[in-house]
Amino acid sequence: FYFFVFKISHAYSRVIFLIWSLATPVLLFSMHVTARKILHRFRTKGKNVRHAVVAGAGDLGVSLARELETIPWAGIDVIGFFDDKVNESKELKEMGKTILGDINTLPGYLESNDIDYVYIALPMRAEKKIFKILRECRSLGARIYLVPDLYVYGLHHAEMQSLGSLLVLNFNPNTEWKRSFDVIFSSLVLVCLSPLFFIIAWFVKFQDGGPIFYRHPRITSAGKEFACLKFRSMVVGADEQLEQLLAENPKLREEWESSFKLQDDPRVTKLGKFLRKTSLDELPQFINVFKGEMSVVGARPIVGKELTDFYKESAGRYCSMKPGITGAWQVERRSDGSSYDERVGMDDWYILNYSLWTDIKIIFKTIKRVFDGRGAV
Structure with missing residues (x-):
């Protein structure tokens, strides 16, 4: 940047710097898109696919599985679910997924099967089961992820942030x-x-x-x-005229109260x-x-x-x-x-x-x- 601004060396061409500055972002973006398309093509054909299981077959677990189905380029195939309470459900049948066992059988399944990811989709009140999975399954070859059930409260766009030594969830959209x-x-x-x-x-x-x-x-x-x-x-004093219009014309009042607009506003x-x-x-x-x-x-x-x-x-x-x-x-x-x-x-x-x-x-x-x-x- 210094040589570019002051042009103190013939070894550094401003044209080269400009071409490099403009071309690099384009090349990086193109490489990213190309790699994503290649992965999408491979993984939609069943190649380079990672296998996952979900601990929790409730609404959260089903939502997670459906979300993964919408991004086939990620190459994550949910083999099935583990749950203590849910045996079968209409949603699981529609997705072609089954209950592989209860939570206690999860460690044994990981030992005998090649699983890449374990997604914990249990309610936060089931902390004992969550800690059990973390304690017993982290050394069995699969990466473990916890899916928080905050969606239950209708909260969206949550972002994890640090506040000193604390972790906080920011529910204000990142804008x-x-x-x-x-x-x-x-x-x-x-x-x-x-x-x-x-x-x-x-x-x-x-x-x-x-x-x-x-x-x-x-x-x-x-x-x-x-x-x-x-x-x-509108004419000057339109707000004052509105009350008079609505008082004199019941149809206009009904239209205003239903949409806060008048289609043919005389003002x-x-x-x-x-x-x-x-x-x-x-x-x-x-x-x-x-x-x-x-x-x-x-x-x-x-x-x-x-x-x-x-x-x-x-x-x-x-x-x-x-x-x-x-x-x-x-x-x-x-x-x-x-x-x-x-x-x-x-x-x-x-x-x-x-x-x-x-x-x-x-x-x-x-x-x-x-x-x-x-x-x-």
């Missing part, structure tokens, strides 16, 4: 990469589209002299409230209809993203009443992440009549399955839907 992506993406949008921001702001101000932005309290991570920004698409201005149809009213939310109050992709921004009345047991998961400008519900259904339960389900799905690749796909789908103009409110 460091997501924050970096948000800062870079929102910065580019704010810089590149700044002329468009000023043009829209001028039109919003010119139409009636009212405020440019509409600030609405929404819920972000940990249940905190923030002011979600939008270009104002929307002509300019506001255009901004909403093209989703340009949501551009100021990139300021929220840059400030760290939202993400580019996430669950829908909602108000506190929605969280308590509709999300219920999903409220904790919702509050584990920041809401997004776009997300699974926005690109799959938008506002075209989907039920509120579907919205909650899509938010749940995203929170449990988010990834960088998922975010990128949602962003491209969002761009397509914006140009289509389908389903926008």
Whole structure:
């Protein structure tokens, strides 16, 4: 790096350094993908397969076996289960797996069979059985793994961390990469589209002299409230008019209470209809993203009443992440009549399955839907 910056030696070419810096990550990634594909091909043909048994044939053990079936490239074949209470079950028959014996017979089975992995999928209250397996089986040639049964409590995205000499489970999603992506993406949008921001702001101000932005309290991570920004698409005093509209029209009140939206809202201005149809009213939310109050992709921004009345047991998961400008519900259904339960389900799905690749796909789908103009409110 020193020679590159100051160019003090002819032995170190800047071009070579640049080629090396750019090519190395690409080569490493390509080698990783190639190796993974080769392993996938070999292992799906039954070659280079490792054998495993599971101690515990309950829901946790069955979930583990099914998870391993979804990643055949890992090359782990579950031979069967050991359990003291479960003899046979419908799930085991569907998977073609059997009970090989009870927990006490596990050491003898390992001695007489070539097993690579033992997965302990017992409830944490069965600590005596767990310690027995650890004490008697660690010297019998198989690697032993403990699968914690925390899924029973509906907790997701747990990450083991150290706190001094203690181990703690972090149930907050690991979103460091997501924050970096948000800062870079929102910065580019704010810089590149700044002329468009000023043009829209001028039109919003010119139409009636009212405020440019509409600030609405929404819920972000940990249940905190923030002011979600939008270009104002309604008449001045729209919040006060809402109560009068709902009082005078029972159908509108029913629609509002079921979805917190009005499909044909009379308070929307002509300019506001255009901004909403093209989703340009949501551009100021990139300021929220840059400030760290939202993400580019996430669950829908909602108000506190929605969280308590509709999300219920999903409220904790919702509050584990920041809401997004776009997300699974926005690109799959938008506002075209989907039920509120579907919205909650899509938010749940995203929170449990988010990834960088998922975010990128949602962003491209969002761009397509914006140009289509389908389903926008």
